[in-house]
Amino acid sequence: MVDREAAGRGCPNEGGGRPVIPQNPARISAPSYCVGIIHYQSYADLESCLGAVAGQTLRPRAVRVVDAGADTDALVKIRDRHPGVAFEAAANRGYSAAANRLLAWASGPDVGADFCLLLNPDVTLEPDFGQRLVDALAARPDAALGTGKLLRPDRLTLDSAGIALPAHRRTRDRGSEQHDRGQYDRGEYVFGASGAAMMLRCAALADLALEGEVFDEDFFLYHEDTDLSWRAHVLGWRVYYEPLARAVHARGWKKGQRFRVPPAVRRHSFKNYYLQLIKNESAAGFLLRLPVLLAWEVLRLGHAAIRDPQILPAYVDAWGLAGRAFHKRRILRARRARRPNRGAR
Known part of the structure; x- marks a missing residue:
């Protein structure tokens, strides 16, 4: 259960004075955002996603798609129907690398938005999603990340109401698979935001980045969003959940459908549990x-050995990246140590 007044039970309570970011008065009165979509071979979803973005009551300053797909003809048709959207072809280096490209674009001089909304193409926003989330984050300068209420396609079942961090450190989407009865209809600070629909404060990106990466590209995909959320807490930032910002998330990895996901993808999810633990858990918290x-x-080991032996090589993958994870941990801990008032949060 996530504390509804603070960063949440299970959130790393390490403090870390948040850096003071100068505020532009013009931007305070009229905050702006841009939209970045990470796309890989889901063209029908992308069409729906772009249509919902175009219908936002608060229009984004710019929209960009990083595409690692292979169907050139399908992409050309979508580009023709959305002439105001920029498309960038890129090699498939995973969610993290594509998201970092989009964040570099969002914070550059050509866009200059206050916030960047990152989306998976299987997310369809309600018309006021952008407005609701921009307003929520603009009113809370301590929040570096934000998310809304994500529903399954039946619009009755919750997909994610933010992310919680249990004691065993295997992050969970709050409310996932539950009937939406209004149990998550209160705006609150939470541990994490789902990368399926995450809004980031552009002024916080430089502080959140480790060795030039906001999202850790060693993760490739899965848990890169919770790794970033955890890092934000360590550095004194917060994550806000706004239930009035609603969207539908089709979600490719659903409960009970684990083995429909390719083994290579499942291995990334398995290994990244260890990488984010190495990078972010405090020594006291670990003990x-x-x-x-x-x-x-x-x-975990028993399940992998008996039910899913194809993911066992993930232990080797995690071991191979552990040195880099410890290096990033040292950078993160040194940065946190330099923060004033890091004991109070």
Whole structure:
């Protein structure tokens, strides 16, 4: 259960004085945002996503798609129907690399938006999504990240109401698979925001980046959003959930459909659990939760060995990247140590 007044139960309570960011009075009165979409071979979804973006009551300053697909003809047809959207072809280096390209564009001089909304193409926004989330974050300068209420296509089942961080550190979408009864209809600070529909404060990007990467490209995909959310907390930022910003998320990886996901993708999810733990968990937090973490690891290993042996090479992958993860941890901890009032948050 996430604390509804603070960053949330299970959130790393490490403090870290948030850097003071100069405010532009003009932007305070009229905040702006841009939209970046990470696309890979889901052209029908992309068409719906772009249509919903075009219908926003608060129009984005610019829209850009990073495309790693392979169907040139399908993409050309979509480009013709959306002449105001910029398309960038890129090699498939995963969600993290594509998202970083979009954030570099969003914070550059050609766009200069206050916020950047990153979307998966299987997300369809309600018309006031952008307005609701921009207003929520503009009113809360301590929030670097934000998200809204994501629903499944039936619009009755919750997909994500923000992300929680349990004691075993395997992050969970709040409310996932639950019937939407209004139980998450209160705006609040949460642990994390889903990368399917995450809004980022552009003025915070330089502070959040480690070695030039806002999203860790070693993750490739899965848990890069929770890694970033955790890092934001370590550095003294917060994450806000705005339930009035609603969207539909079709979601490719659903409960009970694990084995429809290619083994290589499942391995990324498995290995990234360890990478984000190495990078972000405090020494005190690790020792405090060691019994829970060890019990969870026994369950993970048993499940992998018996039910899903194809993901066992993820242990080798995680080991190979552990050195880099520890290096990034040292950078993050040094940055946090330089923050004033890091004991109070």
